[in-house]
Amino acid sequence: MSVRLEAPAIAADATARDRRANAIAFAVMVGLIVLAPFVAYPFFIMQALCFALFACAFNLLIGYVNLLSLGHAMFLGLASYVCAHAAKVWGLEPVSAIALGVAASAALGVVTGALAIRSIGIYFAMITVAFSQMVYFFCVEAPFTHGEDGIQAVPQGRALGLFDLSNPWILYVFVAIVFLFGFLAVQRTVNSPFGEILKAIRENEPRVISLGYRSMQYKLAAFSLSAAIAGLAGATKAIVAQNASLTDVSFAMSGEVVLMTLVGGMGTFYGPVIGAFIVVSMQNYLAQYGEWVTVIQGVVFVACVLVFRRGIVGELAARARISL
Amino acid sequence: MSGNDILVTDGLSKRFGDFSAVSDVSLRIQRGTIHALIGPNGAGKTTCFNMLTKFIAPSSGRITFNDRDITAMRPADVARLGLVRSFQISAVFPHLTALENVRIALQRKRGDSFDFWRSKSALEPLNLRALELLDSVGLTSFAYSKAGEISYGRKRALEFATTLAVEPEMMLLDEPMAGMGHEDIDRIAELIRHVSANRTILMVEHNLQVVANLSHRITVLTRGRVLAEGDYRTVSENDEVREAYMGAGHA
Ligand SMILES: Nc1ncnc2c1ncn2[C@@H]1O[C@H](COP(=O)(O)OP(=O)(O)OP(=O)(O)O)[C@@H](O)[C@H]1O
Numbered sequence: 001m002s003v004r005l006e007a008p009a010i011a012a013d014a015t016a017r018d019r020r021a022n023a024i025a026f027a028v029m030v031g032l033i034v035l036a037p038f039v040a041y042p043f044f045i046m047q048a049l050c051f052a053l054f055a056c057a058f059n060l061l062i063g064y065v066n067l068l069s070l071g072h073a074m075f076l077g078l079a080s081y082v083c084a085h086a087a088k089v090w091g092l093e094p095v096s097a098i099a100l101g102v103a104a105s106a107a108l109g110v111v112t113g114a115l116a117i118r119s120i121g122i123y124f125a126m127i128t129v130a131f132s133q134m135v136y137f138f139c140v141e142a143p144f145t146h147g148e149d150g151i152q153a154v155p156q157g158r159a160l161g162l163f164d165l166s167n168p169w170i171l172y173v174f175v176a177i178v179f180l181f182g183f184l185a186v187q188r189t190v191n192s193p194f195g196e197i198l199k200a201i202r203e204n205e206p207r208v209i210s211l212g213y214r215s216m217q218y219k220l221a222a223f224s225l226s227a228a229i230a231g232l233a234g235a236t237k238a239i240v241a242q243n244a245s246l247t248d249v250s251f252a253m254s255g256e257v258v259l260m261t262l263v264g265g266m267g268t269f270y271g272p273v274i275g276a277f278i279v280v281s282m283q284n285y286l287a288q289y290g291e292w293v294t295v296i297q298g299v300v301f302v303a304c305v306l307v308f309r310r311g312i313v314g315e316l317a318a319r320a321r322i323s324l
Numbered sequence: 325m326s327g328n329d330i331l332v333t334d335g336l337s338k339r340f341g342d343f344s345a346v347s348d349v350s351l352r353i354q355r356g357t358i359h360a361l362i363g364p365n366g367a368g369k370t371t372c373f374n375m376l377t378k379f380i381a382p383s384s385g386r387i388t389f390n391d392r393d394i395t396a397m398r399p400a401d402v403a404r405l406g407l408v409r410s411f412q413i414s415a416v417f418p419h420l421t422a423l424e425n426v427r428i429a430l431q432r433k434r435g436d437s438f439d440f441w442r443s444k445s446a447l448e449p450l451n452l453r454a455l456e457l458l459d460s461v462g463l464t465s466f467a468y469s470k471a472g473e474i475s476y477g478r479k480r481a482l483e484f485a486t487t488l489a490v491e492p493e494m495m496l497l498d499e500p501m502a503g504m505g506h507e508d509i510d511r512i513a514e515l516i517r518h519v520s521a522n523r524t525i526l527m528v529e530h531n532l533q534v535v536a537n538l539s540h541r542i543t544v545l546t547r548g549r550v551l552a553e554g555d556y557r558t559v560s561e562n563d564e565v566r567e568a569y570m571g572a573g574h575a
């Protein structure tokens with residue numbers, strides 16, 4: 001009976017360690033978000049936060065359900081266009097405009113997910129690419145997106161009619177709140193009863209089915225949630241950058257989010273955030289090298305995959321024997 | 325007439341291209357019994373299990389569970405009816421702890437778990453039952469170990485506990501003792517006998533000692549066909565069986 005008492009004690013210790021590590025990591029992240037605008041260009045941080053949220057959404061699928069979507073830019077981009085249009089043409093205040101963008105991407109997620117989820121592995125990935133190309137084509141052709149020009153001069157407006165987002169400080173707080181909300185939503189999803197089933201599907205789908213779970217429905221729900229959060233990132237980005245353009249629906253953007261997640265560490269909470277900041281910083285500070293950015297990015301990517309197989313955070317967490 | 329048969333198949337067949345893995349298998353599994361499906365490697369035992377639980381579609385034939393035609397059903401729905409299988413190749417969730425593995429199965433009874441907004445601490449009430457199940461297979465001290473990090477025999481035991489957790493009316497066990505040491509085999513055999521009190525068990529097992537001790541009825545399969553059926557004595561005295569099965573190295 002002594003064994004019986006001992007084992008849970010060790011385990012309680014391990015989960016307590018994880019919990020503590022996560023609390024510290026979260027505090028550090030919030031601290032950095034608070035300090036960042038004083039040391040770096042706030043606009044840059046806000047954009048990076050949007051991409052970080054986008055990567056968190058992508059990671060929910062690849063990291064916890066083992067679904068590789070290579071068309072995730074369609075959710076970022078569609079929400080961005082819808083939000084920009086709603087704010088500019090319909091004159092909606094930003095929170096409502098963002099909500100509309102999220103709804104559009106969630107709906108797109110349900111429809112494309114329902115069709116893609118039946119396939120697995122590379123076939124699933126290819127179907128997501130096909131859908132995102134269709135959405136891209138739609139955004140090139142549809143009148144409201146203004147083709148190559150995109151939607152420009154999107155008004156930032158007053159959030160809920162109260163907070164003037166054209167004030168850069170208020171905008172910064174707003175974006176930080178949206179990011180933290182999305183980040184915590186992903187974390188909660190992963191650590192929910194639903195998330196337990198997702199992780200089990202990731203590990204052994206036939207076994208989950210054999211226990212009586214209709215795994216397709218779980219995968220579809222996860223896909224739609226991920227689409228909605230990617231949409232939240234895209235819609236918020238439209239308010240921050242005051243525009244929506246084809247870049248955000250492009251195949252290159254779908255590739256970048258893969259890069260961000262892998263570099264930071266898929267299947268970790270903080271990896272995609274760090275990965276997004278690294279990739280966005282590289283693009284920003286290396287912009288002077290023009291075309292070479294792509295090459296440098298490729299080199300960093302290859303180096304990361306070779307040196308840190310689990311990504312930066314994944315590697316650190318594995319060494320410290322905690323899960324972040 | 326099938327009132328006492330829980331699972332019935334009629335002319336169940338599976339072809340992979342030109343190859344007939346299972347041909348015209350008609351089984352009747354009596355409610356409340358332990359029924360063994362034995363036969364040499366490649367006889368089609370696992371393929372039968374796959375068809376019974378709808379993991380693969382039969383090429384022809386019909387499957388009835390509790391007088392209900394399940395031939396066209398989806399695998400998760402078959403499991404929900406109470407016909408639950410285990411796998412020949414140990415099927416655990418390697419990055420989850422043993423406790424979490426069993427809890428995944430227990431979670432089913434909460435209904436569908438789509439509550440992504442709730443903390444997983446909502447699952448804590450299930451821990452006690454999960455620990456009980458782990459205890460019954462001798463895994464108490466591994467409750468908080470990652471399933472991928474325990475020995476093969478223990479993985480099998482964990483898988484058994486997980487299957488048991490959904491409290492199936494009928495269990496299909498595909499070589500539940502493969503890779504286990506003597507002590508574990510005895511434990512699982514005893515456990516199978518214990519849990520068979522109020523359910524039906526169909527199991528594939530190569531360990532004939534176990535089969536002899538546990539099963540009420542045995543079906544021998546070779547090359548996809550039923551060669552013999554009956555209790556252990558009848559089957560073991562069948563010349564064809566001796567030739568096809570025992571002769572093949574399983575003395
Ligand atoms: N998906 C498949 N495609 C082609 N052939 C298959 C497939 N699955 C099984 N087979 C073949 O069907 C035959 C029966 O296989 P099965 O796995 O059912 O045998 P078994 O009785 O479970 O054997 P063992 O005791 O080795 O587990 C084998 O010859 C196998 O190679």
Ligand SMILES: [Mg+2]
Pocket residue numbers: 369370371412
């Ligand atoms: Mg087999």
